[in-house]
Amino acid sequence: MSTSATKQATNGSGPAPAGGSRAVGNGASVRMSAISAVTNWQPVSAPLNFVETPTQELFCANVFSRSVMKDRLPKTVYQSVIKTIESGEKLDSSVADVVASAMKDWAIEKGATHYAHVFFPLTGATAEKHDSFLSPDGDGSAIAEFTGAQLIQGEPDGSSFPTGGIRQTFEARGYTIWDVTSPAYLLENANGTTLCIPTAFVSWTGEALDKKTPVLRSMQALNEQAQRILKLFGHTDGATVSSTAGPEQEYFLVDRNFFFARPDLLTAGRTLFGAPAPKGQEFDDHYFGAIPDRVLAFMLDVERELFKLGIPVKTRHNEVAPGQYEIAPVFESANTATDHQQLMMSTMRRVAEQYGMACLTHEKPFAGLNGSGKHVNWSLGSSSQGNLLDPGDTPHANAQFLVFCAAVIRAVHKYQGVLRAVVASAGNDHRLGANEAPPAIISVFLGDQLTDVFKQIKGGGANSSIEKGTLTVGADVLPPLPKDAGDRNRTSPFAFTGNRFEFRAVGANQSIAGPLVAMNTIVAESLDFCATQLEEATGGDSAKLHEAVQALLTEIINEAEPVIFNGDGYSEEWHQEAAQRGLLNLKTAADALPVLGAPEVAELFSKYNVLSERELESRLETYLEQYCMTIQVEAKLTVEMARTMIFPAAVRYQSELATTCANLKAVGYDFDTDTLDQVTRLVKQLQDGIAVLEKALHHNDADDTKAEARHCCEAVLPAMATVRNMADQLEGWVADDLWPLPTYQEMLFIK
Numbered sequence: 001m002s003t004s005a006t007k008q009a010t011n012g013s014g015p016a017p018a019g020g021s022r023a024v025g026n027g028a029s030v031r032m033s034a035i036s037a038v039t040n041w042q043p044v045s046a047p048l049n050f051v052e053t054p055t056q057e058l059f060c061a062n063v064f065s066r067s068v069m070k071d072r073l074p075k076t077v078y079q080s081v082i083k084t085i086e087s088g089e090k091l092d093s094s095v096a097d098v099v100a101s102a103m104k105d106w107a108i109e110k111g112a113t114h115y116a117h118v119f120f121p122l123t124g125a126t127a128e129k130h131d132s133f134l135s136p137d138g139d140g141s142a143i144a145e146f147t148g149a150q151l152i153q154g155e156p157d158g159s160s161f162p163t164g165g166i167r168q169t170f171e172a173r174g175y176t177i178w179d180v181t182s183p184a185y186l187l188e189n190a191n192g193t194t195l196c197i198p199t200a201f202v203s204w205t206g207e208a209l210d211k212k213t214p215v216l217r218s219m220q221a222l223n224e225q226a227q228r229i230l231k232l233f234g235h236t237d238g239a240t241v242s243s244t245a246g247p248e249q250e251y252f253l254v255d256r257n258f259f260f261a262r263p264d265l266l267t268a269g270r271t272l273f274g275a276p277a278p279k280g281q282e283f284d285d286h287y288f289g290a291i292p293d294r295v296l297a298f299m300l301d302v303e304r305e306l307f308k309l310g311i312p313v314k315t316r317h318n319e320v321a322p323g324q325y326e327i328a329p330v331f332e333s334a335n336t337a338t339d340h341q342q343l344m345m346s347t348m349r350r351v352a353e354q355y356g357m358a359c360l361t362h363e364k365p366f367a368g369l370n371g372s373g374k375h376v377n378w379s380l381g382s383s384s385q386g387n388l389l390d391p392g393d394t395p396h397a398n399a400q401f402l403v404f405c406a407a408v409i410r411a412v413h414k415y416q417g418v419l420r421a422v423v424a425s426a427g428n429d430h431r432l433g434a435n436e437a438p439p440a441i442i443s444v445f446l447g448d449q450l451t452d453v454f455k456q457i458k459g460g461g462a463n464s465s466i467e468k469g470t471l472t473v474g475a476d477v478l479p480p481l482p483k484d485a486g487d488r489n490r491t492s493p494f495a496f497t498g499n500r501f502e503f504r505a506v507g508a509n510q511s512i513a514g515p516l517v518a519m520n521t522i523v524a525e526s527l528d529f530c531a532t533q534l535e536e537a538t539g540g541d542s543a544k545l546h547e548a549v550q551a552l553l554t555e556i557i558n559e560a561e562p563v564i565f566n567g568d569g570y571s572e573e574w575h576q577e578a579a580q581r582g583l584l585n586l587k588t589a590a591d592a593l594p595v596l597g598a599p600e601v602a603e604l605f606s607k608y609n610v611l612s613e614r615e616l617e618s619r620l621e622t623y624l625e626q627y628c629m630t631i632q633v634e635a636k637l638t639v640e641m642a643r644t645m646i647f648p649a650a651v652r653y654q655s656e657l658a659t660t661c662a663n664l665k666a667v668g669y670d671f672d673t674d675t676l677d678q679v680t681r682l683v684k685q686l687q688d689g690i691a692v693l694e695k696a697l698h699h700n701d702a703d704d705t706k707a708e709a710r711h712c713c714e715a716v717l718p719a720m721a722t723v724r725n726m727a728d729q730l731e732g733w734v735a736d737d738l739w740p741l742p743t744y745q746e747m748l749f750i751k
């Protein structure tokens, strides 16, 4: 089986010769290149032969999986590793040498020459430091070496990653530490293969500098508190309760010719200019439509690559906006799902290039069209108890489920601000609340059945559950279907979807680590509250449990009820009603991020040993900085593009019109100057807008990041919007062959 099919560049994906005498880089010539890329598209050289190599065989082909370990490790070592993976027991460091040696042999047999500790800095990206397996032996040859110490610990310098003040550059030591619970894998490149080892990244003082460490800590906290509840219900086997995550990723694909001709897409990941296309998404004809050939070929290839990495991709379909798609894997343990999600994004970007396309994961690449989110499906469960958020057929009688479910509702109500803060970013601000994504108000959708059960509890006790009906369609040839007990709701940021909650406010470009840490920790706090209450009320007497649960649920529902909302989250009425209910409405990241600085939030994260006060502060500082930097870069780009691309195009056209006008006058004709007047007016306003934006950009409040974030939000962004508005209007007047940027119409429909 060949798992490393080398690929040649796709035909037609390079910049094709420009049509006629137009300069390369001008909008019209790029259009010709893109059209040629699309029409001359040929499959990548090695066609995917699923008969020769069935998908099942590919699955985990590049993973140092449990079955590989079972084959290659001595039994005692294997068992010790599995114990750590399954029950979170401390890793016996004496096994490291044995595992390292087996890992190295396996990797080298599969063609690896290097190994890399992979870690996840606060930028949200993935970082790798590669080292060769080879060491010179002093006799002019080299031996392959990889020790337990090298497996367990690395010391990348990494001092340039943001640390929000935890670490100064002069105290640059940072360590990467092997995370046994996330499997090592091989990353293939046409010219070599690297063994990748997922790691945590901590400072010399042991503080978390990364996104993984808090995920692991929060999973531990959640398990501890969940065990207390399970014990009350008589389940004392101690099987670890893990949080599970299934992220659905939305993304756009555009032809690479367009991507490179747009400095904004290239640098900011989104278009800073662009008039709406005459046809957008209003026909809904792209949604779930037939997938274009080149895109489908890309998807199949991505899926194959992800399968090799043990990432269980399950669904693919077209999304709402033209050029928008979705991919979703089957859920996994939160930590593995987080690492896999990062790998999924980098794989999609890499494979898209091979098909002559660019994969955009920005939350809002195109104004006026649907943005991209990442719905994070979340639950918790154990090997003996299964999914703890599964209500069964009669939720009213499932007390254990009701306690877990109520704990989540209480958590979301109490920590709305935290959930809002962990999805706050400059990119996601363009999406949240924009009539196609959940609003910035955090609420919970429960559905008819559970809402009814909780209503009964509030009224003194639940005795029934709305039953699942049967759906009959009225055509005898169609079979009757079992009907779900409640409808779906697409507008809620936090929705119960049958046996899990779906957090939909997460942005497409974000790491899912932050949202998972938040969910795990706030629910751990809530379970702690419930367990304490129930333990006190029963005093160890299980006969009193039923009554204690009823009292607890009533108390929770009375307090947290305002957060439950089953209606249309996009509507204006909801905004008003939410305000009356006292729910937070933190509209922008500049409003939301500071929540992380509140004393009760610091108390929450430190109480459950997820983030110390300093670690939390460093995150707040880093995210605010990232917010400001993102907007400043976009603003500079706006100035540059407006001044050096759009303004010149507009004045060239203006001069053409003026010349025509003068020429016609000279020969005695009249010239209607309507267009010339419009262009002249817009050019003037464009210039004025640029001046205002430049002024806003020169403000600097470097020592107060919160104030700087406010300024970016309240002065810089509106000034950018004005410049864009003028430019987009000009796009509707200026001659097409002079317009320097690929248009929305082209980027979205030529594929």
Ligand code: ADP
Residues within 6 Å of the ligand: 244, 245, 246, 247, 248, 315, 328, 329, 330, 331, 332, 377, 378, 379, 380, 387, 499, 500
């Ligand atoms: P939809 O688009 O209708 O919401 P999808 O099938 O695209 O549904 O995605 C649902 C996601 O929820 C999948 O990733 C699935 O694996 C995940 N999921 C299912 N059960 C759980 C669970 N217990 N915990 C976490 N995620 C889950």
Ligand code: MG
Residues within 6 Å of the ligand: 248, 375, 502
């Ligand atoms: Mg979904």
